[in-house]
Amino acid sequence: MSRPPRGTLTRVPPSNPGNQPPKTPLDADHAWRATAGRAADTVLFFDFDGTLAPVDDDPTAVRPAPNVLAAIEALAPLVRRIAIVSARPVEFLREHFGGLDGVDLYGLYGLEHSHSGGETVTEPAALPWVPTMRELADLAHAELPDGALVEYKRLAVALHWRTAPRLGPEVQEWGRRQADRLGLRVQAGRMVLELKPPVDRDKGMVIGEVVRDAGGAWYFGDDVSDIKAFSALRARAAADPAFLGVCVAVANPETGHEVAEAADLTIDSPAALGDFLTAAVPRLR
Numbered sequence: 001m002s003r004p005p006r007g008t009l010t011r012v013p014p015s016n017p018g019n020q021p022p023k024t025p026l027d028a029d030h031a032w033r034a035t036a037g038r039a040a041d042t043v044l045f046f047d048f049d050g051t052l053a054p055v056d057d058d059p060t061a062v063r064p065a066p067n068v069l070a071a072i073e074a075l076a077p078l079v080r081r082i083a084i085v086s087a088r089p090v091e092f093l094r095e096h097f098g099g100l101d102g103v104d105l106y107g108l109y110g111l112e113h114s115h116s117g118g119e120t121v122t123e124p125a126a127l128p129w130v131p132t133m134r135e136l137a138d139l140a141h142a143e144l145p146d147g148a149l150v151e152y153k154r155l156a157v158a159l160h161w162r163t164a165p166r167l168g169p170e171v172q173e174w175g176r177r178q179a180d181r182l183g184l185r186v187q188a189g190r191m192v193l194e195l196k197p198p199v200d201r202d203k204g205m206v207i208g209e210v211v212r213d214a215g216g217a218w219y220f221g222d223d224v225s226d227i228k229a230f231s232a233l234r235a236r237a238a239a240d241p242a243f244l245g246v247c248v249a250v251a252n253p254e255t256g257h258e259v260a261e262a263a264d265l266t267i268d269s270p271a272a273l274g275d276f277l278t279a280a281v282p283r284l285r
């Protein structure tokens, strides 16, 4: 499949063997029109970093792109749910979205969640791993070279090399060795390797559960971990032809084409997503 041009919005044809019609509408206009007829039954899912917020050298300095918060606030009463599904902890997401009604937060790939501003609930099977993660973060601080950034997230540790790209191979090698030693899982991302407990929970599982009785859903994501979320929407649509699933990639040069090729539509950047969502508000009213 060829690379999508760098336009504001591009449709990437889904894999469509034979003469079966595509499962999703042909372009964003059709997709919003189809959504308008079932808005109250539609869930809007968003990844955070690289999707709602532009990438920054410092993970603690990241903020949602202009227009994003206002658009989400305006969309929330028009759809069934809005859910942020991220590798960040819920407490981090709460700082940005906690004030918005009707927004559910899924953190650490679904190991934590908070519904509509409620308390943070942690997956019980993950809790015994908290001490291991703390020790791992301390060891990473002690052993990794200056320039690598260690992000401790209670139930995950992210090892970053964005500000020192030459350290990428060394950091990844160290992280994978520790994962083998401790029995952890790894998730690769944008200049980051994340170590997580061996608990079955990912973005795809979250989406699969939430859309079980929904009539439609959109998922917006930029990274390889978001492909599992796309797959969950595809699976739901395959099981129920009346379900409308729309997968949107937020383009970036780091992830390559993988996410865009798995998506129905591609948006240029988090800032462009803010505009895209703002334009959708009157269409769902």
Ligand SMILES: O=P(O)(O)OC[C@H]1O[C@H](O[C@H]2O[C@H](CO)[C@@H](O)[C@H](O)[C@H]2O)[C@H](O)[C@@H](O)[C@@H]1O
Residues within 6 Å of the ligand: 047, 048, 049, 050, 054, 055, 056, 057, 058, 059, 062, 085, 086, 087, 088, 151, 158, 160, 162, 189, 190, 191, 192, 194, 223, 225
């Ligand atoms: O699931 P997400 O919400 O997309 O989280 C994925 C990772 O995002 C963050 O790292 C990324 O963004 C940083 C800030 O822009 C950037 O410095 C880093 O290079 C990116 O990989 C977050 O810090 C990680 O914990 C998440 O795993």
